[in-house]
Amino acid sequence: MADESTVLDLSQLRRSCSSCALSDLCLPAGIGGDDLEKLDMAIRDKRMLDRGGALYRDGDPFHALYVVRSGSLKTFVQDDTGAMQILGFHLPGDIVGFDALATDRHVSQAEALERSSICELPYDRLQQVTSEVPALHRQLMRVVSREVVEEHRHTVVMGRQQAQEQLAIFLKSLSDRYQRLQRDGSMLTLSMSRYDIANYLGLVVETVSRLFSRLEEMGVLEVNRKAVTIRRPDLLAELCRSSSTSPSRQRDNG
Incomplete structure (x- = not known):
């Protein structure tokens, strides 16, 4: 020793x-x-x-x-x-x-x-x-x-058919990375802009803004500008798998 x-x-x-x-x-x-x-x-x-x-x-x-x-x-x-x-x-x-x-x-x-x-x-x-x-x-x-x-x-995220799933995977991945840094994975601070997120995911910024609002209405998130609280990590994880179980392959851009 x-x-x-x-x-x-x-x-x-x-x-x-x-x-x-x-x-x-x-x-x-x-x-x-x-x-x-x-x-x-x-x-x-x-x-x-x-x-x-x-x-x-x-x-x-x-x-x-x-x-x-x-x-x-x-x-x-x-x-x-x-x-x-x-x-x-x-x-x-x-x-x-x-x-x-x-x-x-x-x-x-x-x-x-x-x-x-x-x-x-x-x-x-x-x-x-x-x-x-x-x-x-x-x-x-x-x-x-x-x-x-x-x-x-x-590459996989960019190829997903549903915009909602793309955003869910992005937020879940960010949460996982927070936890590896021994941070609270449910309390995210988004240093990147909505435009940056949209660009990264291959979406338009209006879609990303609507999706944040939709996830908040669903009770998955609580959004306060750049602060995002994941209220239902179980639902977020479920949304990450949505296209693999959904019969529809129509891309949701709105």
Whole structure:
């Protein structure tokens, strides 16, 4: 068992890693002592982004991966006309920047939805540490896999036939992510706008607004601007499965 001085030393090191939400990346892998210190040394000081601030833009050279420490981000792509497609919303603990791994340049953009704190992991340093700490490399691959799963989930949601089900799945997924962060999964704060949600789901903003009102009338939610309380998680879960049991395949856009 570690003596008191070792525990205190680890506590100091974990302060940066854990509070930067890196605990999901490294700490469960059994990393401690010298290995944790190597990771800590690879992390640059956090940076702050105001709402609307860009972390990186399409075409920027690839230097680092980024961990959301606090706040939230959205990632998106834009075409030549400026039309946007949102790819994801990122909460504390999420790592962004994987889009640049293939070409050494970012092919999407990341922007703060609110005042956010970001930890930077310079990729050359991260590669060195993962080569020295196999457990960290395995955890990093798990994070990459999780990103792929999220992309697949988004594709599935976009393909759903019922708009109500799409919104229900989005809210259920957000609730699950809150619980993984040890937050109350029934009390959501939507840092993204209704327009952002509509764009992400492939709907129009009027539909999303009507659906929030409908779910509130059904007693599933209580909505107060950006604060959403899930009153009936059982009904929300049922709505997530509605199209698989419904005989109708007609898309509900209203």
